[in-house]
Amino acid sequence: MRYGTLGSACAALIRRDLLLTWRRRGDALNPALFALMVVALFPLALGPEPNQLMQIAAGIVFVAILLASLLALDALFRSDYEDGTLEQIVLSPHPLPVLLACRIGAHWLTTAVPLILVAPLLAEMLHLPRAVLPVLMLALAVATPLLSLLGAVCVALTVGMRRSGMLLALLVLPLYVPVLIFAAGACNAAQAGLPFLAPLLLLGAGLALALVLVPLACAAALRISIS
Amino acid sequence: MDTPCPGPSPAACWLTIADLHANNALQFASATGKFHAPMHSQATADPVPLLSARALAFSRNEEPIFGPIDFSLHAGEVVLIEGDNGSGKTTLLKVLSGLLLPSSGTIELHGETLTMSRLSQQVALMGHLPGLKADLTALENLEFSIGVFGLRAGNTPLLALASLGLQGYEHVAVRLLSAGQKKRVALARLLLVPAALWLLDEPYANLDKEGIDLVNRLLEAHARRGGAALITSHGAYAFTSGSPRRLPLRPAA
Numbered sequence: 001m002r003y004g005t006l007g008s009a010c011a012a013l014i015r016r017d018l019l020l021t022w023r024r025r026g027d028a029l030n031p032a033l034f035a036l037m038v039v040a041l042f043p044l045a046l047g048p049e050p051n052q053l054m055q056i057a058a059g060i061v062f063v064a065i066l067l068a069s070l071l072a073l074d075a076l077f078r079s080d081y082e083d084g085t086l087e088q089i090v091l092s093p094h095p096l097p098v099l100l101a102c103r104i105g106a107h108w109l110t111t112a113v114p115l116i117l118v119a120p121l122l123a124e125m126l127h128l129p130r131a132v133l134p135v136l137m138l139a140l141a142v143a144t145p146l147l148s149l150l151g152a153v154c155v156a157l158t159v160g161m162r163r164s165g166m167l168l169a170l171l172v173l174p175l176y177v178p179v180l181i182f183a184a185g186a187c188n189a190a191q192a193g194l195p196f197l198a199p200l201l202l203l204g205a206g207l208a209l210a211l212v213l214v215p216l217a218c219a220a221a222l223r224i225s226i227s
Numbered sequence: 228m229d230t231p232c233p234g235p236s237p238a239a240c241w242l243t244i245a246d247l248h249a250n251n252a253l254q255f256a257s258a259t260g261k262f263h264a265p266m267h268s269q270a271t272a273d274p275v276p277l278l279s280a281r282a283l284a285f286s287r288n289e290e291p292i293f294g295p296i297d298f299s300l301h302a303g304e305v306v307l308i309e310g311d312n313g314s315g316k317t318t319l320l321k322v323l324s325g326l327l328l329p330s331s332g333t334i335e336l337h338g339e340t341l342t343m344s345r346l347s348q349q350v351a352l353m354g355h356l357p358g359l360k361a362d363l364t365a366l367e368n369l370e371f372s373i374g375v376f377g378l379r380a381g382n383t384p385l386l387a388l389a390s391l392g393l394q395g396y397e398h399v400a401v402r403l404l405s406a407g408q409k410k411r412v413a414l415a416r417l418l419l420v421p422a423a424l425w426l427l428d429e430p431y432a433n434l435d436k437e438g439i440d441l442v443n444r445l446l447e448a449h450a451r452r453g454g455a456a457l458i459t460s461h462g463a464y465a466f467t468s469g470s471p472r473r474l475p476l477r478p479a480a
Contacts, residue, residue, distance in 0.1 A: 023363070
């Protein structure tokens with residue numbers, strides 16, 4: 001007789017999510033391909049002037065990555081809800097917020113990390129100055145977990161509804177806007193030679209707050225959604 | 228021993244393959260007509276019921292779904308919840324599992340009140356949805372459940388799958404299995420997790436005759452080693468072995 005421990009439950013959940021992503025690795029690349037397509041369209045529409053593109057490069061990269069992560073967001077709890085595994089996860093005797101934190105972490109790992117990896121390519125396509133690239137990567141490293149966490153609460157609230165895509169976007173976008181402003185603002189400041197640490201620190205503070213509060217909010221929202 | 232085990236020796240408590248194939252019919256507690264009547268034999272040896280509900284009722288949006296009902300379930304019992312479509316059978320199981328909060332009344336497991344924040348290791352629910360990831364194999368699905376819920380002593384995923392007649396399907400993606408085979412994988416999960424109380428929603432649905440016999444044998448073996456089960460049925464499938472206690476559920480007026 002061996003009862004599952006919290007550690008084994010978290011490990012099983014993360015292992016399962018990584019395995020599922022691996023089984024559908026073609027789908028897992030979709031957000032990165034989407035971001036790549038969006039960024040590739042801008043020089044076509046605006047003309048290939050390096051100076052002009054350089055001015056807006058950081059903003060475009062962030063918007064493309066934000067939209068790409070929005071695209072992948074609905075999958076966070078949807079399939080688990082539809083096949084009944086979400087019920088099993090909610091019924092587990094372990095603290096639900098911790099399990100959901102693992103679920104969100106795995107989601108970030110499988111959807112946002114490919115986006116972060118493709119970001120230098122996106123920046124290069126738009127002639128972003130190489131000196132700004134470290135700031136861009138740092139901003140992405142702080143902003144993408146925050147996007148995943150904020151999105152997770154909204155997905156948890158809407159997962160019980162059919163065709164909740166539009167509602168989800170409406171709920172999520174106002175929460176995503178400040179993240180976009182601070183992250184792109186840090187890059188723009190760095191590009192202009194101004195201090196860029198303050199917006200990054202604000203993002204970091206937001207991430208710390210979200211890491212603690214979001215799993216709790218998610219658990220409460222999911223319980224409402226499945227009842 | 229973490230779970231109550233009224234059997235003669237602890238070794239007899241845990242389900243083995245031999246148990247499943249044993250055709251020995253230990254009769255379930257026979258029908259009494261009243262749900263709160265004292266139970267016989269094994270049941271009386273254990274004064275604290277495994278599960279008891281008092282004045283349990285559930286309403287959704289002010290509309291009563293079932294109840295209030297009172298009943299208790301002792302170790303070694305299998306109780307069939309009967310009711311028409313829409314009488315609240317599934318909702319009752321969800322409330323008892325802790326998935327839904329009852330509108331009124333209390334649920335006690337081993338005499339302790341069940342709360343949302345502290346769900347029990349003792350309860351396993353098999354709902355309408357199999358709760359399996361279609362892209363994972365049967366074995367990977369079971370390993371996930373073991374990670375979350377734990378593993379019953381003396382069992383392994385391979386043994387459990389074999390005892391449900393799924394030899395050779397261990398490494399097949401669940402997506403490729405038939406509805407009945409998915410049900411069997413979900414049943415295999417019940418054998419693996421260390422839960423004393425099984426809540427089964429329509430366990431006979433999608434199963435062939437052999438599968439129905441198999442479910443009955445599983446329930447018998449589970450009851451024999453001190454477990455208990457609540458199963459729902461809309462009456463279309465006969466519960467063939469023994470005469471289980473029946474809990475009729477009517478839609479709340």
